[in-house]
Amino acid sequence: MARVLYELCGIDEGLRFSPYCWRVRYALAHKGLAVETRPWHFTDKAALAFANHDKVPVLVDGDAVVVESYEILRYLDRTYPEAPLLGDGLAEARARFFKAYAERALAPAMLRTIIMDLLNAIHPKDRDYFRESREKRFGRTLEEFHSPAKGLAQLDAALEPLRGCLKEADFIDGAAPAAADYLLFGNFMWARCVSSADLVSNADPVYAWLERMLDCHDGLGRSALRVTDIEGAYR
Ligand SMILES: N[C@@H](CCC(=O)N[C@@H](CS)C(=O)NCC(=O)O)C(=O)O
Numbered sequence: 023m024a025r026v027l028y029e030l031c032g033i034d035e036g037l038r039f040s041p042y043c044w045r046v047r048y049a050l051a052h053k054g055l056a057v058e059t060r061p062w063h064f065t066d067k068a069a070l071a072f073a074n075h076d077k078v079p080v081l082v083d084g085d086a087v088v089v090e091s092y093e094i095l096r097y098l099d100r101t102y103p104e105a106p107l108l109g110d111g112l113a114e115a116r117a118r119f120f121k122a123y124a125e126r127a128l129a130p131a132m133l134r135t136i137i138m139d140l141l142n143a144i145h146p147k148d149r150d151y152f153r154e155s156r157e158k159r160f161g162r163t164l165e166e167f168h169s170p171a172k173g174l175a176q177l178d179a180a181l182e183p184l185r186g187c188l189k190e191a192d193f194i195d196g197a198a199p200a201a202a203d204y205l206l207f208g209n210f211m212w213a214r215c216v217s218s219a220d221l222v223s224n225a226d227p228v229y230a231w232l233e234r235m236l237d238c239h240d241g242l243g244r245s246a247l248r249v250t251d252i253e254g255a256y257r
Contacts (some may be wrong), residue, residue, distance in 0.1 A: 025050075025057050028070065028080040031061035032143040032216070033255050036247045039143060039215035041129065042091035043079045044208035044243075049095050051239035052200065053102050064148040091208075092121050095201055106200040120194065122207065122225055130211045131198040134173030137164055139217035140257070143249045153157040170219065177221060181228050188227045192234060207235045211243055218250050 024193050027050070030040035036043075038059070050057050052182050062069060069203045071079045072250070075089040081097070088097045108114045133140075137156075141164060144152050153164060159165045186207070187194055194202040194248075210232055213221055236244040250256045 023227045025055060025084075025188070026082040027057045028073075028078045028082075029059050030078050031063065031145070033145055033249065034247065034252050035061040037143060037215060037252065038246065039140075039212050039247060040078060040126075041208035041212035042077075044092050044211040045091045045204045046079045046081065047242065048199075048204040048207065048239065049098055049107050049201065051242050052107060052204070053098055053105055055098070055102065056159070063145050064094075065151050090201075092118075095204075107204070109200075112236045117201050117205070120205040123183070124206045126208050128206060129212075131177035131180050131214050132171050132209055134167065134176065135170045135219055136167045136173075136213050136217040137219065139219065139249070143216035174221070181222070182232075185227050188231050195229070199235065203231075203235060204209065207232075207243070211246065213245070214250050215246060218248075218256065 027043070027208075029038045029043040029047075031038055038061070047057075047059075067076050070076060070078070070080055073082075073087045073089055076088070079091055079094060080087065080089050081094050081095075083101070086097065086101075086229040088094045099107050099110070099114075104112075109116045121153060141149060141152060155165055174243075184194070189195060194206065199207075210221070213219065221231065
């Protein structure tokens with residue numbers, strides 16, 4: 023059976039912007055594993071019933087059905103041990119810090135900056151669901167939550183440890199990228215696909231890292247469709 027990855031799509035089926043799915047796309051590329059991707063919308067819950075899950079990514083690999091992006095990375099390392107992503111033992115335990123950093127420091131700052139662009143990139147049939155579920159989560163309207171100036175300041179401060187790390191090597195995981203890089207970079211792909219906001223100035227060492235990440239694995243990130251590429255889709 024072909025390897026299949028269910029991925030969130032937006033206003034166009036080719037617009038794939040989930041930060042969690044991007045982690046997995048990079049992880050699969052890192053392992054040199056081919057994958058067929060299937061577009062999925064927020065409201066297509068029935069399409070994931072086979073996995074007993076309601077979120078993407080979902081990876082189907084032969085008989086295995088794996089959910090949760092970090093668990094998918096662990097599964098890939100167990101099943102395809104060449105070219106480790108997370109490593110094992112201490113290394114894997116430490117990689118969890120990057121998962122938490124991406125989700126708890128970078129994502130909230132980016133979300134404040136790009137939330138209205140994100141809504142615009144989401145398929146119209148998903149927008150009411152997205153608005154209702156996120157407004158419930160934030161305890162305020164999307165418009166009240168939206169605050170690019172605050173989001174960018176928050177992101178600038180949150181990137182300081184990454185700047186320090188990039189003084190030592192080209193990638194977080196050393197001379198070549200691996201899971202720590204993919205865990206963080208997924209968030210930047212999320213923002214890049216739905217928005218034209220400049221999150222990082224081009225004098226920032228993080229900018230140079232982003233450029234390297236966009237180029238790696240044959241330009242996987244750089245060749246991804248962005249909302250700005252879709253005629254009439256970007257305000
Ligand atoms: N912890 C999950 C989070 C996955 C997640 O939140 N995916 C979003 C897309 S970016 C989703 O499918 N959301 C469905 C929903 O909000 O109903 C993972 O790491 O895979």
